[in-house]
Amino acid sequence: MKCLRAHFDADENPFGSPYDLFAVDDRHPCGELRDLRLRPDGTVVELCILEDAPPDVESRLADHPDIVDFDVGETSDGGVACHVHLDPNDDVRRLLELVDEHDLLLDTPIRLTRDGVVVNVLGTHTQLTGAVSSLPESFRDAFCVEGLSDYEPVRNGVRAELTSRQREVLETAVENGYYDIPRQVSIETLATELGCSPSTISEHLRKVESKVLTRL
Template identity: 35%
Template sequence: MKHARVRLTAHGRERDIHPMYGVMTETSFVERATALQWNYTGDALGILHYVVGDADALETAMEDIPEVIGYDVARVDARSFYVYVRDATTGPLRELFTPVTSGGILVVPPVKYEPDGTVVFSMFGPDDELQEALTSVPSPIDVTIEAVGGLADTTAAVEGRLTDRQREVVKTAVSRGYYDIPRTVSQAEIAAELDCAPSTVAEHLRKAESRMMRTQFLR
């Protein structure tokens, strides 16, 4: 069994795979998007995203996409929201999903849409099935394997090694924009929200970051 962290690049042709793939990676009104959970049935894909951007513009875009069967938006604040989208699949999308849904492979959430249009995620499963899935990715997508490891290297395993308080602080920091560029919240503001000292927030973030960085780079 192996874990692989991979990066998919469609070279600006994301819409050729599926129109919503293009929306999440190519539009100015989506600043950052992460796929949290999904359900693929072959002819349809239900997917839950966390998005930083313009919810109204995204809704307008989805209304014009025939493949979007339905959606629901839950706003967190003025610039962030959750959106569930149910899509009809396309041929290229089925080519992309079938190898990772027909055997023993797990795609480990989250799936992150990067600002440069690439998509980064982790897969875990039997070596031969991983190899087959990665070599059968349809054109125009290219695959880059960024890291290979074991079960302990998956996102879920890394998060599992954080304490409940560390996880709470990290999730608050991410959702409030501590890791955005430019940063939109300070450690003091996070501390005020969590009712603790700024030094406590700093310590929790430092320890959590250290564990995650060691797992990713010190194999």
């Protein structure tokens, strides 16, 4: 089985207004889609975990014309869980239809980052290339294949317990030498690279380190 890692650029935003719904000051949300399903009637249900949701998330959902129904709750680490039933645009609907038509699997969670949406899609090489060649035109400019490799499932462990944003912060910190001796990068530099405040980076790393240490 192959795993295709794809990135959809936030600036092109092929996902339509629901993706912009949670943006604050033109900054797209960070979080992950834990589940995403196309219903027989063409609508979509999804479970979205937002790590930095706007305070008026419920009113935004209630006022949005594409939202059929929703429920919102808090997560144990201060995030927001949104169970949303929505009417997607035609291209998003077609994208999900391609997953079924080519017998593909979405390897959740789907990551929501400042730069866009990161998706891992599973299938044979033939199935994956067939789906890519059938992408809706509006997705072509936003779509980028980051890699195609043999599928290696992530075993249960500390990494599986981290949110997508925590993994992103941790990976950036490690890559830039934050945990090297001597330390090669500051919290402030990491914050600039990741587009958030130093206090937010410190909080993410504190939660990561807490989860790691409790497993020792």
